[in-house]
Amino acid sequence: GQNIDQPTEMTATEGAIVQINCTYQTSGFNGLFWYQQHAGEAPTFLSYNVLDGLEEKGRFSSFLSRSKGYSYLLLKELQMKDSASYLCAVRDRESNYQLIWGAGTKLIIKP
Amino acid sequence: GAVVSQHPSWVICKSGTSVKIECRSLDFQATTMFWYRQFPKQSLMLMATSNEGSKATYEQGVEKDKFLINHASLTLSTLTVTSAHPEDSSFYICSAREWDASNQPQHFGDGTRLSIL
Numbered sequence: 001g002q003n004i005d006q007p008t009e010m011t012a013t014e015g016a017i018v019q020i021n022c023t024y025q026t027s028g029f030n031g032l033f034w035y036q037q038h039a040g041e042a043p044t045f046l047s048y049n050v051l052d053g054l055e056e057k058g059r060f061s062s063f064l065s066r067s068k069g070y071s072y073l074l075l076k077e078l079q080m081k082d083s084a085s086y087l088c089a090v091r092d093r094e095s096n097y098q099l100i101w102g103a104g105t106k107l108i109i110k111p
Numbered sequence: 112g113a114v115v116s117q118h119p120s121w122v123i124c125k126s127g128t129s130v131k132i133e134c135r136s137l138d139f140q141a142t143t144m145f146w147y148r149q150f151p152k153q154s155l156m157l158m159a160t161s162n163e164g165s166k167a168t169y170e171q172g173v174e175k176d177k178f179l180i181n182h183a184s185l186t187l188s189t190l191t192v193t194s195a196h197p198e199d200s201s202f203y204i205c206s207a208r209e210w211d212a213s214n215q216p217q218h219f220g221d222g223t224r225l226s227i228l
Contacts, residue, residue, distance in 0.1 A: 101154055
Protein backbone atom coordinates (compact mmCIF):
# COMPACT_ATOMS: atom_id res chain seq x y z
CA GLY A 1 0.00 0.00 0.00
CA GLN A 2 0.89 3.65 0.06
CA ASN A 3 2.01 5.40 3.21
CA ILE A 4 3.80 8.61 4.11
CA ASP A 5 5.06 9.28 7.63
CA GLN A 6 6.43 12.49 9.07
CA PRO A 7 6.50 13.88 12.60
CA THR A 8 3.42 15.79 13.68
CA GLU A 9 5.19 18.72 15.26
CA MET A 10 8.70 20.04 15.83
CA THR A 11 10.09 23.02 17.70
CA ALA A 12 13.31 24.86 16.92
CA THR A 13 15.06 28.09 17.82
CA GLU A 14 15.50 31.11 15.58
CA GLY A 15 18.88 30.98 13.84
CA ALA A 16 19.27 27.23 14.34
CA ILE A 17 19.01 24.28 11.93
CA VAL A 18 16.17 21.77 11.82
CA GLN A 19 15.71 18.53 9.89
CA ILE A 20 12.24 17.24 9.09
CA ASN A 21 12.15 13.58 8.14
CA CYS A 22 9.76 11.77 5.84
CA THR A 23 9.51 8.06 5.17
CA TYR A 24 7.35 6.59 2.48
CA GLN A 25 6.08 3.38 0.96
CA THR A 26 4.73 3.43 -2.55
CA SER A 27 4.71 1.01 -5.46
CA GLY A 28 5.37 3.46 -8.29
CA PHE A 29 7.71 6.11 -6.91
CA ASN A 30 8.14 8.99 -9.33
CA GLY A 31 9.53 11.81 -7.25
CA LEU A 32 9.20 13.40 -3.84
CA PHE A 33 8.08 16.95 -3.16
CA TRP A 34 8.26 19.24 -0.16
CA TYR A 35 5.73 22.01 0.26
CA GLN A 36 5.40 24.75 2.86
CA GLN A 37 1.97 25.74 4.12
CA HIS A 38 1.36 28.68 6.40
CA ALA A 39 -1.80 28.60 8.47
CA GLY A 40 -4.83 29.54 6.42
CA GLU A 41 -2.91 29.57 3.16
CA ALA A 42 -2.38 27.18 0.27
CA PRO A 43 0.82 25.12 0.01
CA THR A 44 3.81 26.54 -1.85
CA PHE A 45 6.36 24.36 -3.62
CA LEU A 46 9.78 24.10 -1.96
CA SER A 47 11.74 21.26 -3.54
CA TYR A 48 11.68 18.18 -5.71
CA ASN A 49 13.85 15.05 -5.56
CA VAL A 50 13.69 12.12 -7.94
CA LEU A 51 17.30 10.87 -7.76
CA ASP A 52 19.25 10.01 -4.63
CA GLY A 53 21.16 12.82 -3.05
CA LEU A 54 20.90 16.35 -1.80
CA GLU A 55 19.21 19.26 -3.54
CA GLU A 56 20.15 22.64 -2.15
CA LYS A 57 18.11 25.78 -2.63
CA GLY A 58 19.21 28.67 -0.47
CA ARG A 59 18.46 28.03 3.20
CA PHE A 60 16.49 24.91 2.33
CA SER A 61 17.90 21.55 1.27
CA SER A 62 16.15 18.26 0.57
CA PHE A 63 17.65 14.80 0.58
CA LEU A 64 16.38 11.55 -0.89
CA SER A 65 17.32 7.89 -0.49
CA ARG A 66 15.08 5.75 -2.68
CA SER A 67 16.46 2.47 -1.35
CA LYS A 68 15.49 3.48 2.18
CA GLY A 69 12.24 5.20 1.25
CA TYR A 70 13.48 8.25 3.12
CA SER A 71 13.75 11.96 2.64
CA TYR A 72 14.47 14.95 4.81
CA LEU A 73 14.05 18.68 4.51
CA LEU A 74 16.82 20.71 6.12
CA LEU A 75 16.17 24.31 7.08
CA LYS A 76 19.14 26.46 8.03
CA GLU A 77 19.37 29.86 9.71
CA LEU A 78 15.79 29.57 10.87
CA GLN A 79 13.65 32.67 10.79
CA MET A 80 10.37 33.30 12.57
CA LYS A 81 8.59 33.32 9.19
CA ASP A 82 9.60 29.67 8.75
CA SER A 83 6.93 28.73 11.28
CA ALA A 84 4.57 26.70 9.11
CA SER A 85 3.55 23.17 8.24
CA TYR A 86 5.86 21.26 5.94
CA LEU A 87 4.23 18.68 3.72
CA CYS A 88 6.00 15.71 2.21
CA ALA A 89 4.35 14.30 -0.91
CA VAL A 90 5.28 11.39 -3.15
CA ARG A 91 4.21 11.17 -6.76
CA ASP A 92 2.92 7.75 -7.67
CA ARG A 93 3.28 6.59 -11.24
CA GLU A 94 0.67 3.91 -10.72
CA SER A 95 -1.92 6.44 -9.56
CA ASN A 96 -1.81 8.61 -12.66
CA TYR A 97 1.03 10.62 -11.15
CA GLN A 98 -1.11 11.83 -8.26
CA LEU A 99 0.62 13.13 -5.17
CA ILE A 100 0.29 11.03 -2.05
CA TRP A 101 0.45 13.46 0.85
CA GLY A 102 1.86 13.14 4.31
CA ALA A 103 -0.08 14.69 7.18
CA GLY A 104 2.45 17.49 7.48
CA THR A 105 4.90 18.58 10.18
CA LYS A 106 4.04 21.71 12.07
CA LEU A 107 7.27 23.60 12.75
CA ILE A 108 7.27 26.09 15.61
CA ILE A 109 10.12 28.58 15.73
CA LYS A 110 10.91 30.17 19.07
CA PRO A 111 12.99 33.32 19.56
CA GLY B 112 7.03 30.71 -12.63
CA ALA B 113 3.77 28.86 -12.98
CA VAL B 114 0.84 30.75 -11.49
CA VAL B 115 -2.54 29.35 -10.55
CA SER B 116 -5.37 31.74 -9.81
CA GLN B 117 -8.31 30.61 -7.71
CA HIS B 118 -11.47 32.63 -7.24
CA PRO B 119 -13.20 33.53 -5.00
CA SER B 120 -10.99 33.60 -1.92
CA TRP B 121 -13.88 33.69 0.55
CA VAL B 122 -17.49 32.67 0.30
CA ILE B 123 -20.11 32.99 3.01
CA CYS B 124 -23.58 31.88 2.06
CA LYS B 125 -26.77 30.33 3.30
CA SER B 126 -27.44 26.62 3.47
CA GLY B 127 -28.86 25.28 0.21
CA THR B 128 -26.90 27.66 -2.00
CA SER B 129 -24.71 26.37 -4.82
CA VAL B 130 -21.21 27.79 -4.97
CA LYS B 131 -18.86 27.81 -7.95
CA ILE B 132 -15.10 28.02 -7.53
CA GLU B 133 -12.80 28.74 -10.47
CA CYS B 134 -9.23 27.60 -10.92
CA ARG B 135 -7.13 29.06 -13.73
CA SER B 136 -3.59 28.40 -14.85
CA LEU B 137 -2.34 31.81 -15.94
CA ASP B 138 0.90 31.14 -17.79
CA PHE B 139 0.83 27.47 -18.66
CA GLN B 140 -1.51 24.85 -20.01
CA ALA B 141 -2.82 22.41 -17.43
CA THR B 142 -4.14 19.15 -18.78
CA THR B 143 -4.70 18.01 -15.23
CA MET B 144 -6.03 19.93 -12.27
CA PHE B 145 -6.67 18.66 -8.77
CA TRP B 146 -9.25 19.69 -6.22
CA TYR B 147 -8.46 19.33 -2.54
CA ARG B 148 -10.33 19.98 0.66
CA GLN B 149 -8.68 20.75 3.95
CA PHE B 150 -10.37 20.91 7.34
CA PRO B 151 -8.72 22.86 10.18
CA LYS B 152 -5.50 21.31 11.42
CA GLN B 153 -5.82 18.39 9.02
CA SER B 154 -3.90 17.41 5.94
CA LEU B 155 -4.91 17.95 2.35
CA MET B 156 -7.52 15.52 1.10
CA LEU B 157 -7.75 14.95 -2.63
CA MET B 158 -11.36 15.18 -3.79
CA ALA B 159 -11.01 14.67 -7.52
CA THR B 160 -8.69 14.82 -10.48
CA SER B 161 -9.91 16.97 -13.35
CA ASN B 162 -8.75 16.20 -16.87
CA GLU B 163 -9.32 18.59 -19.74
CA GLY B 164 -12.04 17.39 -22.05
CA SER B 165 -13.06 14.37 -20.02
CA LYS B 166 -14.95 13.47 -16.88
CA ALA B 167 -13.32 14.05 -13.53
CA THR B 168 -12.08 11.14 -11.46
CA TYR B 169 -13.46 11.30 -7.94
CA GLU B 170 -11.84 9.86 -4.84
CA GLN B 171 -13.70 7.31 -2.79
CA GLY B 172 -16.34 8.88 -0.60
CA VAL B 173 -16.66 12.08 -2.63
CA GLU B 174 -20.11 12.57 -4.13
CA LYS B 175 -19.78 13.47 -7.78
CA ASP B 176 -23.34 14.81 -7.94
CA LYS B 177 -22.63 17.19 -5.09
CA PHE B 178 -19.20 18.36 -6.22
CA LEU B 179 -19.51 19.07 -9.93
CA ILE B 180 -16.26 19.53 -11.80
CA ASN B 181 -15.88 20.96 -15.27
CA HIS B 182 -12.54 21.24 -17.06
CA ALA B 183 -13.59 22.76 -20.36
CA SER B 184 -10.24 24.24 -21.40
CA LEU B 185 -6.54 23.80 -20.77
CA THR B 186 -6.51 26.78 -18.42
CA LEU B 187 -9.78 26.54 -16.49
CA SER B 188 -11.42 24.07 -14.15
CA THR B 189 -14.45 24.79 -11.99
CA LEU B 190 -15.79 23.11 -8.88
CA THR B 191 -19.44 23.65 -8.01
CA VAL B 192 -20.62 22.70 -4.55
CA THR B 193 -24.31 22.09 -5.08
CA SER B 194 -26.86 22.73 -2.34
CA ALA B 195 -24.12 23.39 0.18
CA HIS B 196 -24.70 22.64 3.86
CA PRO B 197 -22.73 23.64 6.97
CA GLU B 198 -20.74 20.40 6.90
CA ASP B 199 -19.37 21.45 3.50
CA SER B 200 -17.64 24.41 5.13
CA SER B 201 -13.94 23.95 4.50
CA PHE B 202 -10.87 25.26 2.73
CA TYR B 203 -10.96 24.20 -0.92
CA ILE B 204 -7.71 24.34 -2.87
CA CYS B 205 -7.02 23.62 -6.51
CA SER B 206 -3.71 22.76 -8.08
CA ALA B 207 -2.58 22.39 -11.66
CA ARG B 208 0.12 20.45 -13.42
CA GLU B 209 1.65 21.18 -16.80
CA TRP B 210 1.18 18.67 -19.58
CA ASP B 211 4.55 17.00 -19.06
CA ALA B 212 4.21 15.28 -15.70
CA SER B 213 7.72 13.92 -15.57
CA ASN B 214 9.26 16.49 -13.26
CA GLN B 215 6.70 19.20 -12.81
CA PRO B 216 5.29 20.00 -9.38
CA GLN B 217 1.69 20.80 -8.74
CA HIS B 218 1.15 24.53 -8.42
CA PHE B 219 -1.54 25.59 -6.02
CA GLY B 220 -4.10 28.33 -6.13
CA ASP B 221 -4.55 30.46 -3.02
CA GLY B 222 -7.57 28.46 -1.89
CA THR B 223 -11.21 29.28 -1.24
CA ARG B 224 -12.53 29.43 2.28
CA LEU B 225 -16.17 28.35 2.18
CA SER B 226 -18.47 29.03 5.12
CA ILE B 227 -22.04 27.81 4.97
CA LEU B 228 -24.39 29.33 7.53
